Amino acid sequence: xxxxxxxxxxxxxxxxxxxxxxxxxxxxxxxxxxxxxxxxxxxxxxxxxxxxxxxxxxxxxxxxxxxxxxxxxxxxxxxxxxxxxxxxxxxxxxxxxxxxxxxxxxxxxxxxxxxxxxxxxxxxxxxxxxxxxxxxxxxxxx
Numbered sequence: 239x240x241x242x243x244x245x246x247x248x249x250x251x252x253x254x255x256x257x258x259x260x261x262x263x264x265x266x267x268x269x270x271x272x273x274x275x276x277x278x279x280x281x282x283x284x285x286x287x288x289x290x291x292x293x294x295x296x297x298x299x300x301x302x303x304x305x306x307x308x309x310x311x312x313x314x315x316x317x318x319x320x321x322x323x324x325x326x327x328x329x330x331x332x333x334x335x336x337x338x339x340x341x342x343x344x345x346x347x348x349x350x351x352x353x354x355x356x357x358x359x360x361x362x363x364x365x366x367x368x369x370x371x372x373x374x375x376x377x378x379x380x
Contacts, residue, residue: 296326
């Protein structure tokens, strides 16, 4: 919530957008990494690539949205932080959890016995997490 408050307060200039979006997405990257599923390790190279792509793409999204709304009524600018956070979650989470999409996550039967791994289960889980993160941002960003 603290990051959200700063974003809403200081989200007016391009340098401020870059700083706060990068800061927010760095925080989100840590959360996404620590909450990943599965027991497979991620290499430092894969982790750094995912982090770089996620934070850069999310920051570029925020700047692009700011430029896009500059031609629209001023009230539209109020939605840029939320739209940037929502868009960034759609980018950051899949990149930080790319190994799950690529390699799959463990799938268990009703008795808790591991029956295999599924990339589709990973995609479904990541989609649900993205939607819930966007939903969690709604009250604080509007």
